[in-house]
Amino acid sequence: MNVSFHSPAPRTAISGSKAHRQSKQHGLEDMELDGDHEDGANGSGVKASTLHVVTPGEVITNDTAFMRGHGTYIENEKVVSSVAGVVDRVNKLISVRPLHTRYTGEIGDVVVGRITEVAQKRWKVDVSARQDAILMLSSINLPGGVQRRKQESDELQMRSFFMEGDLVVAEVQAFFGDGAYSLHTRSLKYGKLRNGTFISVPPALVQRCKSHFHSLACGVDVILGLNGYIWVSAHVPQNLDEIDTELVYSNKNKEDITPRDRESIARVGNCIRALADEFIFINDTIISFAYEASLQYKLKDMNKKEIMHAIATEATTAVDNMKG
Amino acid sequence: MSHNQIGLRIDGRRPAELRKITSTTCVLSQADGSAYLEHGNTKVLAAVYGPREARHRALVLHDRAILNVELNVAPFSSGERRRRSKNDKRLLEMASFVKQTFEPVVIATLYPRSQIDIYLQVIQHDGGTLQACINATTLALIDAGIAMTDYVCACTAGWVEREAAIDLNYIEESSDTSEVTIAMLPKSSKITLAQMESRLHVDKLEEVFRLAGEGCKQMYEVMDKTIRDRAEDLARKMTV
DSSP states (O other): OOOOOOOSSSOSOOSSOHHHHHHHHHHHHHHHHHOTTHHHHHTTSOOOOSSOEEOTTOEEEOOTTSEEOTTEEEETTEEEEOSSEEEEEETTEEEEEESSOOOOOOTTOEEEEEEEEEETTEEEEEOSSSSOEEEEEEEEOOSSSSSOOOOHHHHHTGGGTOOTTOEEEEEEEEEOTTSOEEEEEOSTTSEEOOSEEEEEOOGGGBOOOSOSEEEOTTSEEEEEOTTSEEEEEEOOOOOGGGOOTTGGGOOOOOSOOOHHHHHHHHHHHHHHHHHHHTTOOBOHHHHHHHHHHHTTSOGGGTTSHHHHHHHHHHHHHHHHHHHO | OOSOTTSOOTTSOOTTOOOOEEEEEOOOSSSSEEEEEEETTEEEEEEEEEEEEOSOGGGOOSSSOEEEEEEEEOTTSSSSOOOOOTTOHHHHHHHHHHHHHHTTTBOGGGSTTEEEEEEEEEEEOSSOHHHHHHHHHHHHHHHTTOOBSSOOEEEEEEEETTEEEESOOHHHHHTTOOEEEEEEETTTTEEEEEEEOSOOOHHHHHHHHHHHHHHHHHHHHHHHHHHHHHHHHHHHHHHO
């Protein structure tokens, strides 16, 4: 059986990039090697254009050899799109990815969320998905020793860990039967968020990558939640060996955040907003470039449309130059 | 009287001609999907929130999403300034028409235990509010990335001055005409809503329905272009 993997980094079809051209060729070879679906590739099959945009009700293919994925349904043995977006094809699986939509998670995703409710042995967390995610009391690190049994007293003082309105960074651990996400914060990377500001962007703009925790050169930490929620905060030096577990759930910001730090945080935040406004992928590289591009402007001017546009354009050109 | 000698209507249109349609999506930054639509001088803004955690526990369905439609008419929308209460029976009825129109089309089983909120705001009223509301809702739902089996396109038609005509404006609507609003799935030509408030002779019904159906197909072309342009624009921006 032929298995081809699409390159994970830019997920959309990039007309010029090498990685995509390779995967595209691979995909086409794959089709031809199959032999029995040759006519599918040429005639009735999926169009080979780099950007295949479909709208609801549009027939993607009437070749019965294809399987339907997300964003499609089968009618009269045809694969029909149910959303407006870009067609993704992996071998025989066809799915349509809407570009402007809510977050759909996968296990292992790093998400930023806001506690909306404290319930029996669990918290409900808004992660901009179609339902609130659930953080069980048993899937957080309890203070006082990393490995400790959950006690009744913990249940009674759940609000001392996370209160309604608190922001947390967590990882998707599992799905419930109805599709709700179960989160966990059982690592010192995860937990309550302090010392910074919150920004929300379309989830499609944050891509899965090796790390979603970044420390920028300007002394600002950024957490890129895959659900489009982003946390920009003052840099806190991390030494994971000697973290006081009591402090993990503290509600106090650190004391020495200078006005300079605050300005950097606001500036990075505005840069992310400018990039999101232009619908550009957000990662640590482009944020750094946007930050440099923004230094020529005053902070208070950065929410003007034309300046946001200028910053975004300069950042994208800088990234292009770096790629060569 | 309103027809002149060469068979034009009061605003100079031919019987099977729509008014000028302008539409854009993604006009609100906070909503998950939004659309602004003009049928001539009828102007409607639609906002879609969701699918999101259902606010009323009692209404939650364990296997599908619930649709919630709210319609509001601006006090300045018609010639006479008038504030309508939120419980205006006509508005509630219109909202339930929109809800019933979309329930068979939205694939709600993909979103169990959640809720889709649709808020409609009529900014200016010049006839055909229901069709404009349905068309704006379609655009907003697609903009929000909510799965639907097809577009829903709505169009009115009526019997004006001894002739069938589509997309009636306020003057044509108010001069004692029988008017039909239909909402159609353009790919399969299935009808999800047929609404009529006055009487129409059965001999004329077929002709009126045929014209309304054609109007829906025309609407589809316009709406599909809006959606496609927007999707291509976003896709292109993401590849840069």
